[in-house]
Amino acid sequence: MALAGVRVIELAGLAPAPFCGMILADFGARVIRVDRTKVAMTVDTQARGKQSVALNLKNPKGVAVLKRLCVQSDVVLEPYRKGVMEKMGLGPEDLLKENPRLIYARLTGYGQSGSYAKGAGHDINYLAMSGLLSMLGRSSEKPYAPLNLVADFAGGGLMCAFGIVLALLERSRSGQGQIIDASMVEGAAYVGSFMWKSRSLGLWNRPRGENLLDSGAPFYDTYRTSDGKYMAVGAIEPQFYQQLIQGLGLYDADLPAQMSVSDWPELRQTFTRVFASKTQEQWSRVFDGTDACVTPVLSLDEVLSHPHNQARGSFFKDSQGEISPRPAPVLSRSPAEPCHSRDPFIGEHTRSVLKEYGFKQAQIEQLLSAGIAECNEAKARL
Protein backbone atom coordinates (compact mmCIF):
# COMPACT_ATOMS: atom_id res chain seq x y z
CA MET A 1 0.00 0.00 0.00
CA ALA A 2 1.11 3.55 -0.68
CA LEU A 3 1.80 4.49 2.94
CA ALA A 4 3.32 1.20 4.09
CA GLY A 5 6.08 1.78 6.63
CA VAL A 6 4.75 5.16 7.81
CA ARG A 7 4.20 5.27 11.57
CA VAL A 8 1.55 7.65 12.88
CA ILE A 9 0.72 8.59 16.46
CA GLU A 10 -2.83 9.93 16.56
CA LEU A 11 -4.02 11.62 19.73
CA ALA A 12 -7.67 10.71 20.20
CA GLY A 13 -10.06 13.42 19.04
CA LEU A 14 -13.70 13.87 18.14
CA ALA A 15 -14.23 13.37 14.39
CA PRO A 16 -11.85 15.19 12.01
CA ALA A 17 -8.54 13.81 13.36
CA PRO A 18 -9.94 10.26 13.62
CA PHE A 19 -11.00 10.50 9.98
CA CYS A 20 -7.54 11.75 9.01
CA GLY A 21 -5.97 8.80 10.85
CA MET A 22 -8.36 6.36 9.20
CA ILE A 23 -7.43 7.60 5.72
CA LEU A 24 -3.75 7.09 6.53
CA ALA A 25 -4.46 3.61 7.94
CA ASP A 26 -6.58 2.62 4.93
CA PHE A 27 -3.68 3.48 2.66
CA GLY A 28 -1.23 1.40 4.66
CA ALA A 29 0.16 3.57 7.47
CA ARG A 30 0.54 2.07 10.91
CA VAL A 31 -1.72 4.27 13.04
CA ILE A 32 -1.51 4.11 16.82
CA ARG A 33 -4.26 6.04 18.56
CA VAL A 34 -3.42 7.34 22.02
CA ASP A 35 -6.51 7.19 24.22
CA ARG A 36 -7.26 8.36 27.72
CA THR A 37 -7.23 5.87 30.58
CA LYS A 38 -10.34 5.05 32.62
CA VAL A 39 -12.66 5.51 29.66
CA ALA A 40 -15.23 2.77 29.21
CA MET A 41 -15.97 3.28 25.55
CA THR A 42 -14.38 5.09 22.64
CA VAL A 43 -16.38 7.60 20.63
CA ASP A 44 -14.01 7.13 17.68
CA THR A 45 -16.12 5.61 14.94
CA GLN A 46 -13.32 6.15 12.41
CA ALA A 47 -10.90 3.70 14.01
CA ARG A 48 -10.59 1.21 11.16
CA GLY A 49 -7.19 -0.42 11.04
CA LYS A 50 -5.83 1.48 14.05
CA GLN A 51 -4.25 0.21 17.26
CA SER A 52 -4.95 1.75 20.65
CA VAL A 53 -2.61 2.64 23.49
CA ALA A 54 -4.16 4.13 26.64
CA LEU A 55 -2.02 6.69 28.50
CA ASN A 56 -2.75 9.14 31.27
CA LEU A 57 -1.30 12.38 29.93
CA LYS A 58 -2.08 14.22 33.16
CA ASN A 59 0.88 12.33 34.60
CA PRO A 60 4.38 13.46 33.51
CA LYS A 61 5.39 9.81 33.13
CA GLY A 62 2.53 9.32 30.66
CA VAL A 63 3.73 12.36 28.77
CA ALA A 64 7.26 10.91 28.70
CA VAL A 65 5.91 7.69 27.19
CA LEU A 66 4.05 9.63 24.52
CA LYS A 67 7.19 11.61 23.76
CA ARG A 68 9.09 8.38 23.22
CA LEU A 69 6.41 7.13 20.84
CA CYS A 70 6.46 10.39 18.89
CA VAL A 71 10.20 10.62 18.48
CA GLN A 72 10.26 7.14 16.97
CA SER A 73 7.42 7.84 14.55
CA ASP A 74 6.97 9.64 11.24
CA VAL A 75 3.84 11.59 12.05
CA VAL A 76 2.08 12.90 15.13
CA LEU A 77 -1.49 14.05 14.68
CA GLU A 78 -2.96 16.25 17.42
CA PRO A 79 -6.56 17.52 17.64
CA TYR A 80 -6.40 19.71 20.73
CA ARG A 81 -7.04 23.35 21.35
CA LYS A 82 -4.01 25.56 20.68
CA GLY A 83 -1.48 25.36 23.50
CA VAL A 84 -2.48 21.99 24.98
CA MET A 85 0.51 20.11 23.53
CA GLU A 86 2.94 22.87 24.56
CA LYS A 87 1.56 22.78 28.11
CA MET A 88 2.51 19.10 28.26
CA GLY A 89 6.00 19.76 26.89
CA LEU A 90 5.05 18.06 23.63
CA GLY A 91 5.01 21.11 21.38
CA PRO A 92 6.61 20.96 17.95
CA GLU A 93 9.84 22.58 19.11
CA ASP A 94 10.34 19.88 21.74
CA LEU A 95 9.51 16.96 19.49
CA LEU A 96 11.23 18.16 16.32
CA LYS A 97 14.40 18.81 18.31
CA GLU A 98 14.52 15.11 19.17
CA ASN A 99 13.17 13.85 15.84
CA PRO A 100 13.87 16.34 13.02
CA ARG A 101 12.12 14.04 10.54
CA LEU A 102 8.83 14.20 12.42
CA ILE A 103 5.76 15.54 10.65
CA TYR A 104 3.75 17.34 13.28
CA ALA A 105 0.13 17.73 12.16
CA ARG A 106 -2.09 20.09 14.14
CA LEU A 107 -5.74 19.81 13.20
CA THR A 108 -7.82 22.58 14.73
CA GLY A 109 -10.84 24.67 13.89
CA TYR A 110 -9.28 28.10 13.68
CA GLY A 111 -5.56 27.36 13.23
CA GLN A 112 -2.60 28.17 15.46
CA SER A 113 -2.83 31.97 15.28
CA GLY A 114 -5.46 34.69 15.21
CA SER A 115 -7.93 35.85 17.86
CA TYR A 116 -10.12 32.72 17.62
CA ALA A 117 -7.21 30.25 17.85
CA LYS A 118 -7.92 29.24 21.45
CA GLY A 119 -11.71 29.18 21.18
CA ALA A 120 -13.90 26.07 21.26
CA GLY A 121 -15.95 25.30 18.18
CA HIS A 122 -17.45 22.66 15.95
CA ASP A 123 -18.00 22.10 12.25
CA ILE A 124 -20.87 24.57 11.96
CA ASN A 125 -18.75 27.38 13.43
CA TYR A 126 -15.81 26.69 11.12
CA LEU A 127 -18.12 26.46 8.12
CA ALA A 128 -19.68 29.77 9.11
CA MET A 129 -16.26 31.42 9.39
CA SER A 130 -15.23 30.05 5.99
CA GLY A 131 -17.96 32.06 4.25
CA LEU A 132 -19.51 28.92 2.77
CA LEU A 133 -22.36 28.48 5.23
CA SER A 134 -23.85 31.79 4.03
CA MET A 135 -24.39 30.12 0.64
CA LEU A 136 -25.99 26.91 1.85
CA GLY A 137 -29.73 26.62 2.22
CA ARG A 138 -33.04 26.94 0.43
CA SER A 139 -34.48 30.19 -0.85
CA SER A 140 -35.88 32.43 1.93
CA GLU A 141 -34.65 30.03 4.58
CA LYS A 142 -31.81 30.39 7.07
CA PRO A 143 -28.33 28.98 6.28
CA TYR A 144 -28.26 25.22 6.64
CA ALA A 145 -25.17 23.11 7.41
CA PRO A 146 -24.93 19.90 5.36
CA LEU A 147 -24.31 17.57 8.33
CA ASN A 148 -20.74 18.06 9.56
CA LEU A 149 -19.28 17.08 6.22
CA VAL A 150 -17.63 20.21 4.92
CA ALA A 151 -15.45 21.51 7.75
CA ASP A 152 -14.86 18.41 9.90
CA PHE A 153 -14.24 15.96 7.12
CA ALA A 154 -13.53 17.62 3.75
CA GLY A 155 -11.79 20.76 5.03
CA GLY A 156 -10.47 19.09 8.20
CA GLY A 157 -9.61 15.39 8.19
CA LEU A 158 -9.09 15.02 4.46
CA MET A 159 -7.10 18.25 4.04
CA CYS A 160 -4.92 17.33 6.97
CA ALA A 161 -4.23 13.89 5.45
CA PHE A 162 -3.33 15.66 2.21
CA GLY A 163 -0.92 17.92 4.11
CA ILE A 164 0.68 14.90 5.79
CA VAL A 165 1.17 13.13 2.46
CA LEU A 166 2.70 16.32 0.97
CA ALA A 167 5.04 16.65 3.93
CA LEU A 168 6.06 12.98 3.62
CA LEU A 169 6.77 13.51 -0.07
CA GLU A 170 8.85 16.61 0.64
CA ARG A 171 10.70 14.79 3.43
CA SER A 172 11.81 12.14 0.97
CA ARG A 173 13.84 14.94 -0.72
CA SER A 174 14.88 17.13 2.21
CA GLY A 175 15.09 14.54 4.97
CA GLN A 176 13.30 17.03 7.23
CA GLY A 177 9.98 17.01 9.02
CA GLN A 178 7.74 20.06 9.43
CA ILE A 179 4.67 21.41 11.20
CA ILE A 180 1.25 21.32 9.55
CA ASP A 181 -1.17 24.00 10.70
CA ALA A 182 -4.47 22.58 9.40
CA SER A 183 -7.35 24.96 10.15
CA MET A 184 -10.80 23.66 9.33
CA VAL A 185 -11.96 27.17 8.45
CA GLU A 186 -9.23 27.45 5.85
CA GLY A 187 -9.52 23.84 4.70
CA ALA A 188 -13.26 24.23 4.13
CA ALA A 189 -12.75 27.55 2.34
CA TYR A 190 -10.07 26.01 0.14
CA VAL A 191 -12.35 23.11 -0.78
CA GLY A 192 -14.84 25.83 -1.71
CA SER A 193 -12.41 27.82 -3.88
CA PHE A 194 -14.83 27.38 -6.79
CA MET A 195 -17.39 29.57 -5.02
CA TRP A 196 -15.04 32.55 -4.95
CA LYS A 197 -13.44 31.98 -8.29
CA SER A 198 -16.71 31.38 -10.15
CA ARG A 199 -18.32 34.58 -8.97
CA SER A 200 -17.04 36.27 -12.12
CA LEU A 201 -19.35 33.95 -14.10
CA GLY A 202 -22.36 35.36 -12.25
CA LEU A 203 -23.12 31.94 -10.79
CA TRP A 204 -23.98 33.31 -7.35
CA ASN A 205 -25.49 36.71 -8.17
CA ARG A 206 -28.93 35.90 -6.82
CA PRO A 207 -29.91 35.35 -3.16
CA ARG A 208 -29.16 32.02 -1.44
CA GLY A 209 -31.17 29.15 -2.90
CA GLU A 210 -32.05 30.98 -6.13
CA ASN A 211 -28.99 30.23 -8.23
CA LEU A 212 -28.06 27.56 -10.73
CA LEU A 213 -26.38 25.11 -8.34
CA ASP A 214 -27.90 25.90 -4.94
CA SER A 215 -31.35 24.39 -5.61
CA GLY A 216 -32.58 27.55 -7.35
CA ALA A 217 -32.74 25.90 -10.77
CA PRO A 218 -35.49 23.26 -11.22
CA PHE A 219 -33.14 21.12 -13.30
CA TYR A 220 -30.66 20.93 -10.40
CA ASP A 221 -32.73 19.70 -7.49
CA THR A 222 -34.36 16.65 -5.93
CA TYR A 223 -37.94 15.45 -6.50
CA ARG A 224 -40.23 13.24 -4.48
CA THR A 225 -41.51 10.10 -6.16
CA SER A 226 -44.86 8.36 -5.64
CA ASP A 227 -43.36 5.93 -3.10
CA GLY A 228 -41.98 8.74 -0.92
CA LYS A 229 -38.44 8.38 -2.19
CA TYR A 230 -36.48 10.94 -4.20
CA MET A 231 -34.69 11.42 -7.51
CA ALA A 232 -31.72 13.76 -8.00
CA VAL A 233 -31.70 15.87 -11.13
CA GLY A 234 -28.55 17.56 -12.43
CA ALA A 235 -29.42 18.26 -16.07
CA ILE A 236 -27.52 21.50 -16.62
CA GLU A 237 -26.24 21.38 -20.18
CA PRO A 238 -28.93 21.83 -22.90
CA GLN A 239 -28.29 18.43 -24.50
CA PHE A 240 -28.73 16.68 -21.12
CA TYR A 241 -31.71 18.87 -20.25
CA GLN A 242 -33.40 17.71 -23.46
CA GLN A 243 -33.07 14.11 -22.30
CA LEU A 244 -34.59 15.03 -18.95
CA ILE A 245 -37.61 16.59 -20.67
CA GLN A 246 -37.94 13.57 -22.91
CA GLY A 247 -37.72 11.10 -20.01
CA LEU A 248 -40.37 13.01 -18.11
CA GLY A 249 -42.65 12.71 -21.14
CA LEU A 250 -42.80 16.50 -21.57
CA TYR A 251 -42.54 18.59 -24.72
CA ASP A 252 -40.13 21.47 -25.08
CA ALA A 253 -42.74 23.54 -26.93
CA ASP A 254 -45.06 23.41 -23.89
CA LEU A 255 -42.35 24.60 -21.47
CA PRO A 256 -40.59 27.90 -20.78
CA ALA A 257 -36.94 28.18 -21.83
CA GLN A 258 -34.54 26.29 -19.55
CA MET A 259 -32.57 29.38 -18.54
CA SER A 260 -35.54 31.72 -18.09
CA VAL A 261 -35.01 32.34 -14.37
CA SER A 262 -38.38 34.04 -13.86
CA ASP A 263 -40.07 30.86 -15.14
CA TRP A 264 -38.16 28.53 -12.84
CA PRO A 265 -40.96 28.37 -10.20
CA GLU A 266 -43.46 27.23 -12.85
CA LEU A 267 -41.01 24.70 -14.30
CA ARG A 268 -40.32 23.32 -10.83
CA GLN A 269 -44.05 22.81 -10.27
CA THR A 270 -44.29 20.84 -13.50
CA PHE A 271 -41.31 18.64 -12.62
CA THR A 272 -42.68 18.11 -9.09
CA ARG A 273 -46.04 16.98 -10.44
CA VAL A 274 -44.54 14.60 -13.01
CA PHE A 275 -41.97 13.02 -10.68
CA ALA A 276 -44.76 12.34 -8.16
CA SER A 277 -46.48 10.10 -10.73
CA LYS A 278 -44.03 7.16 -10.63
CA THR A 279 -41.98 5.29 -8.04
CA GLN A 280 -38.25 5.76 -7.67
CA GLU A 281 -37.66 2.38 -9.26
CA GLN A 282 -39.83 3.27 -12.25
CA TRP A 283 -37.98 6.57 -12.75
CA SER A 284 -34.65 4.80 -12.45
CA ARG A 285 -35.72 2.46 -15.24
CA VAL A 286 -36.67 5.48 -17.38
CA PHE A 287 -33.41 7.35 -16.86
CA ASP A 288 -30.79 4.62 -16.40
CA GLY A 289 -28.64 4.44 -19.50
CA THR A 290 -29.55 7.98 -20.63
CA ASP A 291 -27.53 11.20 -20.26
CA ALA A 292 -30.36 13.00 -18.49
CA CYS A 293 -28.26 13.19 -15.30
CA VAL A 294 -31.06 11.74 -13.18
CA THR A 295 -30.26 9.25 -10.42
CA PRO A 296 -32.08 7.76 -7.43
CA VAL A 297 -31.33 9.31 -4.04
CA LEU A 298 -30.08 6.20 -2.24
CA SER A 299 -30.08 5.69 1.51
CA LEU A 300 -26.92 4.60 3.34
CA ASP A 301 -28.32 1.05 3.38
CA GLU A 302 -29.29 1.01 -0.29
CA VAL A 303 -25.89 1.95 -1.73
CA LEU A 304 -24.41 -1.53 -1.32
CA SER A 305 -26.92 -3.25 -3.57
CA HIS A 306 -27.11 -0.70 -6.38
CA PRO A 307 -25.77 -2.50 -9.48
CA HIS A 308 -23.28 0.24 -10.37
CA ASN A 309 -21.79 0.39 -6.88
CA GLN A 310 -21.87 -3.38 -6.68
CA ALA A 311 -19.95 -3.72 -9.94
CA ARG A 312 -17.19 -1.44 -8.66
CA GLY A 313 -17.21 -2.70 -5.07
CA SER A 314 -17.67 0.90 -3.94
CA PHE A 315 -18.99 -0.16 -0.55
CA PHE A 316 -18.13 -3.16 1.59
CA LYS A 317 -19.33 -4.99 4.70
CA ASP A 318 -16.78 -5.54 7.46
CA SER A 319 -16.60 -8.54 9.78
CA GLN A 320 -19.23 -6.91 12.01
CA GLY A 321 -21.65 -6.59 9.11
CA GLU A 322 -21.22 -2.81 9.03
CA ILE A 323 -21.39 -1.11 5.62
CA SER A 324 -18.61 1.37 4.78
CA PRO A 325 -17.44 3.20 1.68
CA ARG A 326 -14.35 1.70 0.11
CA PRO A 327 -11.37 4.06 0.47
CA ALA A 328 -11.08 6.42 -2.48
CA PRO A 329 -9.45 7.04 -4.87
CA VAL A 330 -8.47 3.65 -6.29
CA LEU A 331 -4.74 3.37 -6.97
CA SER A 332 -3.93 0.86 -9.71
CA ARG A 333 -0.76 -0.70 -8.25
CA SER A 334 -1.00 0.06 -4.56
CA PRO A 335 -4.68 0.45 -3.67
CA ALA A 336 -5.91 0.90 -0.12
CA GLU A 337 -6.80 -2.30 1.68
CA PRO A 338 -9.18 -1.35 4.46
CA CYS A 339 -9.03 -3.52 7.54
CA HIS A 340 -12.16 -5.70 7.83
CA SER A 341 -11.87 -6.59 11.50
CA ARG A 342 -13.47 -4.79 14.41
CA ASP A 343 -12.18 -1.49 15.79
CA PRO A 344 -9.71 -1.65 18.68
CA PHE A 345 -10.79 -1.49 22.30
CA ILE A 346 -9.28 1.38 24.23
CA GLY A 347 -5.80 0.31 25.30
CA GLU A 348 -5.99 -3.03 23.52
CA HIS A 349 -2.45 -2.70 22.15
CA THR A 350 -0.73 -0.84 24.98
CA ARG A 351 1.57 -3.72 25.92
CA SER A 352 2.52 -4.77 22.41
CA VAL A 353 3.11 -1.22 21.16
CA LEU A 354 5.22 -0.18 24.15
CA LYS A 355 7.29 -3.33 23.72
CA GLU A 356 7.76 -2.59 20.06
CA TYR A 357 8.85 0.98 20.87
CA GLY A 358 11.62 -0.36 23.11
CA PHE A 359 10.07 -0.35 26.59
CA LYS A 360 11.32 -3.16 28.83
CA GLN A 361 8.76 -5.59 30.26
CA ALA A 362 9.38 -4.32 33.80
CA GLN A 363 8.87 -0.71 32.72
CA ILE A 364 5.60 -1.63 31.03
CA GLU A 365 4.32 -3.45 34.11
CA GLN A 366 5.28 -0.46 36.25
CA LEU A 367 3.39 1.95 34.01
CA LEU A 368 0.37 -0.34 34.06
CA SER A 369 0.32 -0.89 37.80
CA ALA A 370 0.72 2.84 38.44
CA GLY A 371 -2.28 3.53 36.18
CA ILE A 372 -0.16 5.66 33.84
CA ALA A 373 -0.87 3.22 31.04
CA GLU A 374 -3.82 0.86 30.69
CA CYS A 375 -4.10 -2.37 28.75
CA ASN A 376 -7.31 -4.06 27.71
CA GLU A 377 -5.97 -7.18 25.99
CA ALA A 378 -8.21 -9.37 28.10
CA LYS A 379 -11.37 -7.56 27.01
CA ALA A 380 -10.27 -8.09 23.42
CA ARG A 381 -10.04 -11.86 23.97
CA LEU A 382 -13.59 -12.16 25.38
Ligand SMILES: C[C@H](CCC[C@H](C)C(=O)SCCNC(=O)CCNC(=O)[C@H](O)C(C)(C)COP(=O)(O)OP(=O)(O)OC[C@H]1O[C@@H](n2cnc3c(N)ncnc32)[C@H](O)[C@@H]1OP(=O)(O)O)[C@H]1CC[C@H]2[C@@H]3[C@H](O)C[C@@H]4C[C@H](O)CC[C@]4(C)[C@H]3C[C@H](O)[C@]12C
Ligand atom coordinates in the same frame (compact mmCIF):
# COMPACT_ATOMS: atom_id res chain seq x y z
C1 LIG B 1 -19.92 12.41 17.09
C2 LIG B 1 -19.80 13.64 17.98
C3 LIG B 1 -18.68 14.48 17.42
C4 LIG B 1 -19.28 15.56 16.62
C5 LIG B 1 -18.22 16.30 15.89
C6 LIG B 1 -18.45 17.74 15.92
C7 LIG B 1 -19.63 18.20 15.07
C8 LIG B 1 -17.19 18.49 15.47
O1 LIG B 1 -17.26 19.48 14.86
S1 LIG B 1 -15.67 17.85 15.92
C9 LIG B 1 -14.55 19.16 15.72
C10 LIG B 1 -14.25 19.77 17.02
N1 LIG B 1 -13.19 20.74 16.95
C11 LIG B 1 -11.91 20.39 16.90
O2 LIG B 1 -11.52 19.24 16.87
C12 LIG B 1 -10.94 21.55 16.82
C13 LIG B 1 -9.70 21.38 17.68
N2 LIG B 1 -10.03 21.04 19.04
C14 LIG B 1 -10.61 21.88 19.90
O3 LIG B 1 -10.88 23.04 19.63
C15 LIG B 1 -10.93 21.30 21.27
O4 LIG B 1 -10.22 20.10 21.44
C16 LIG B 1 -12.43 21.05 21.48
C17 LIG B 1 -13.18 22.38 21.48
C18 LIG B 1 -13.00 20.13 20.42
C19 LIG B 1 -12.62 20.37 22.84
O5 LIG B 1 -12.12 21.22 23.84
P1 LIG B 1 -11.74 20.68 25.28
O6 LIG B 1 -11.73 21.83 26.21
O7 LIG B 1 -12.62 19.52 25.65
O8 LIG B 1 -10.29 20.02 25.05
P2 LIG B 1 -8.89 20.71 24.71
O9 LIG B 1 -8.84 22.12 25.12
O10 LIG B 1 -8.53 20.40 23.31
O11 LIG B 1 -7.89 19.92 25.67
C20 LIG B 1 -7.84 18.55 25.73
C21 LIG B 1 -7.63 18.19 27.17
O12 LIG B 1 -7.64 16.78 27.29
C22 LIG B 1 -6.44 16.38 27.92
N3 LIG B 1 -6.09 15.06 27.42
C23 LIG B 1 -6.01 14.67 26.12
N4 LIG B 1 -5.67 13.40 26.03
C24 LIG B 1 -5.51 12.94 27.30
C25 LIG B 1 -5.12 11.69 27.89
N5 LIG B 1 -4.81 10.65 27.13
N6 LIG B 1 -5.06 11.62 29.24
C26 LIG B 1 -5.38 12.68 30.02
N7 LIG B 1 -5.73 13.88 29.53
C27 LIG B 1 -5.80 13.99 28.19
C28 LIG B 1 -5.43 17.43 27.55
O13 LIG B 1 -4.33 17.40 28.41
C29 LIG B 1 -6.27 18.68 27.70
O14 LIG B 1 -6.37 18.96 29.08
P3 LIG B 1 -6.46 20.48 29.62
O15 LIG B 1 -7.83 20.96 29.24
O16 LIG B 1 -6.29 20.34 31.11
O17 LIG B 1 -5.38 21.25 28.95
C30 LIG B 1 -19.56 13.27 19.47
C31 LIG B 1 -19.36 14.57 20.31
C32 LIG B 1 -19.88 14.22 21.71
C33 LIG B 1 -20.14 12.73 21.64
C34 LIG B 1 -21.14 12.18 22.68
C35 LIG B 1 -20.68 12.50 24.12
O18 LIG B 1 -19.31 12.12 24.32
C36 LIG B 1 -21.59 11.82 25.17
C37 LIG B 1 -21.80 10.32 24.92
C38 LIG B 1 -20.56 9.51 25.32
C39 LIG B 1 -20.80 8.01 25.10
O19 LIG B 1 -19.59 7.31 25.46
C40 LIG B 1 -21.17 7.75 23.62
C41 LIG B 1 -22.40 8.52 23.25
C42 LIG B 1 -22.26 10.04 23.45
C43 LIG B 1 -23.67 10.62 23.29
C44 LIG B 1 -21.27 10.65 22.45
C45 LIG B 1 -21.70 10.37 21.00
C46 LIG B 1 -20.78 11.03 19.94
O20 LIG B 1 -19.50 10.46 19.94
C47 LIG B 1 -20.65 12.52 20.21
C48 LIG B 1 -22.00 13.15 19.96
